[in-house]
Amino acid sequence: MSLIRQNNQKPIHSSDEHGVAANTDVNIELHTTSAQTIMEKLAVLTDAAKYDVACTSSGVDRKGNGRDMGNCVAAGICHSFSADGRCISLLKILMSNECIYDCKYCINRRSNDVPRATFTPDEICELTMNFYRRNYIEGLFLSSGIIHNPSYTMELLYQTLYKLRKVYRFQGYVHVKGIPGADPLLIQQTGYLTDRMSVNLELPTAEGLEKLAPNKHRKTILTPMRQLQNSIAQGKKELVQYRNAPAFVPAGQSTQMIIGATPESDYQIMSVAEGLYDKFGMKRVFYSAYVGVNEDKALPSVQTASPLLREHRLYQADWLLRFYQFRVEELLNETHQNFNVLLDPKCDWALQHLEQFPVEINRADYAMLLRVPGIGVKSAQRICKARKSGALDFEHLKKIGVVLKRALYFITCNGKMMYRTKLEEDYITRNLLAEHEKLPFDKDGVTYRQLSLFDDTQENAVLFGS
């Protein structure tokens, strides 16, 4: 197998004993004729990759090694923002948009007539290194359509990363996709070259997957996820015992689901996400609002607007799971399967549980402070630190960054509420909404009707005007 050859092969340009960097040796000039082709390839393969919404460059703190180019910042760095407002952090491309599969929702499906292109490993490395030098990107995000078969494709990805890390000596951030069905040995070897690896769940349930992506099977997707989970845990253990142990996928694994192509409820989707966090050690789950690019009987009409508000609510709930110590069963259940359109999930929870309020700022524990609408993680941390040296009152809270116009219904300072208010669900809801709770995706408010999320159509008609 070609993998074995690769392992024995020495890098072509290695830095010499005096520490001269290899990247100056491999500064191959782009010839003008091939530059034109690269431009076209880049346009095609960026366009093909844009529906994979995973974009962060976070999760790894790696200082430069003093010799080679690149370092990583744990919080990630967003170098730009595209016209749709999403962050551009990595060079997000497909190695190739040729694909043997015919997943119904995908622009690159086999039966679509789109221009096809494939990068060479050198082209990918050159682009990555030169973009990184100019501070355009934090690193590379590499995915691919399936060429010949999963293992063949994974091997191509491996070879590209090998070149980038060992020949070009790139120390920045690398995120690569794991191809379901590829030989576990390839997944394993690639894991030592990348910072993050992700395997796309594609759709929340096995039924949805069968309907829209008959070439992909749930089990084939979960297998590499499980492998990554075990190897990452093993890698961390080894690092504790032996400091120079090679790092295996240090930024953890993530995954992605398409929202709105199949009829699952928010409750089903969040339950899947929670299961992934709990049982697969997932670092992040991404939710991608379905974009109608293909006409197909099995898909929603191409005219359907993307469920952007729904995606927003799912991300809000995702944050509640990861940072605010919530469980899905607190937010949704069998009878209440979808999120409130008008209120964010945390506010909604607070209004359903007014018996837990008001919360005394100077005495409540951190976990309870997090549950107050208007108090976020940073404010809660600052409150806990500041109150050690003296009681806080509303003036202090305002400066600390608490959103008082929401929090005031739920808190007391030294026993007193800010204004005399009633601790009553309808009253508080009316006041919160009267503050013109600005939904960030106004144009989407109408399409949401299709999913019958409106708890009370009459009341909302009054608020929004039908």
Added chain:
Amino acid sequence: MCTGIEYYVLICEDSMEGILTGVYEAYQIKKDKGIESHDSIRLAVKEPAMQCFFTQYEHIQTDHEKAAKVTDTIARQLGDETWYRISMAMVSDFEDKADAVYHTIVLGLKLHDKRITDRLQEDCVQRTFKCARASENELCHLKQFSRFSELQNGMLYAKINAKHHVLPFLMPHFADRLPADNFVIYDENTQTFGLHASYKKWYLMQGAAFDEDRIVYSEVEAVYQELFKRFCDSIAIESRINPKLQMNMLPLRFRPNMTEFQ
């Protein structure tokens, strides 16, 4: 002794060394003149527009030795985290930064509290926090949005316009990331150059004349700029175009120096 003077305002140079010298002098003056409380003393970085009654104004000469002594005291008695917060506050653009920092130091030393910056109830600590936060946000933005161009001689050149003077904090980030490269970051606002030579330590330079028209870019530079612009255009999903969101995340003032917005 009743002199009718209630407040002293010490006017320092607008730089970290200037403000730290001011702190040193404040303690000195308090001792010399027998002033009861630090509350009577204020620091400023420029002449006030209107002078007040019962106030004595004094200009402070920057003295690097005195500044170093204050730095040493802060680092030892208040810890590295507090020192970082204070230095961030000092490079910010707010007029009251010197006074906020001065009174925070006074309070911290009086209470022997390494966590002085947690005490957001105190007005001076809150103001220092506000200044430091603005500087830190600016630093984050500059790490994100600075763009290098390759010059004909292989050097990398970036121009920035920093609202808060965080160039000394930006240089180590790029020096770590690009150890082999010769690069220059030019801050239009303060007319300061950050310089880094291959595998050497970085340093700052001011006062050099600079003719931008004489910059010659390398042959491939235009190609890569075009490639990146193409990349940024291709990656947007048409049905989600949202200029307001883009503007929230990427303020307009950074765009003149960004490749993809030319």
